[in-house]
Amino acid sequence: MKFAFLISISLAILIPVLIITGSNSQDLAGGSSNTNIAPPTVVDGTQIIEIAAKGGYSPKKTEAKANVPSIIQVKTSGTFDCSSALVIPSLGYSVYLPASGSTNIEVPAQQPGTVLRGMCSMGMYNFSISFS
Template sequence: MSKNISIILAVIIIVGTGYFVLGGSSSNTNGNQIVVSENNNEIKDGVQYVNITARGGYTPRTSIAKAGIPTKLVMKTNGTYDCSAALAIRSIGYRQMLPPNGETIIDVGTLKAGDVIQGVCAMGMYSFVVKFG
């Protein structure tokens, strides 16, 4: 009887530890390796919004978006006092200082498959791209 309980407890501990380890390692991987994101855009009322965070660079560095639909970038800042706030998107003639906190919406128009929008900071140190396909 007590042997059975010991076995059950051992199984619970092993399964529980495995779940914790796997869950922990996969969330760490996501946190450290956001290079390309396909989950940072959303379509509302026929407009595609691509969410990019500016702070010590741009996240994600590469975004994938849909071609053939009016698109706006949503530049999010949160305590952004570095030069990633000084944003230029040359292909649309955009050059602005983003506020240290908030969201800045930039209309980039409707792009074709294969088009790429590139944003760079004032010094050309940080950049991001949005690829349309």
């Protein structure tokens, strides 16, 4: 419990910093004004990559670390459009996201230079995560 408390304290300090430092790159990547999506962070050896899904995906481009197992956390909030039908072809993964919530997708460590692409089932919306 004490550990969890320390984590939440450090997150409370870290998250505003991450949002401030990440805001420039997110704007360049097409903007994500509606959600508080943090850039990838490594927690206990696992990289957390946040993606928002609603009327498309944001950020559209994410830079992540290679050679670390990752969890893509897809956040939905009143998502009733087709971005809730998510496919990641190279992982053979597809899911119907809940209208609101957070869905974890486990991704094994990726080689440097790998670009993981996700899209709605119709291929209309997409995002990419570049590992280096």
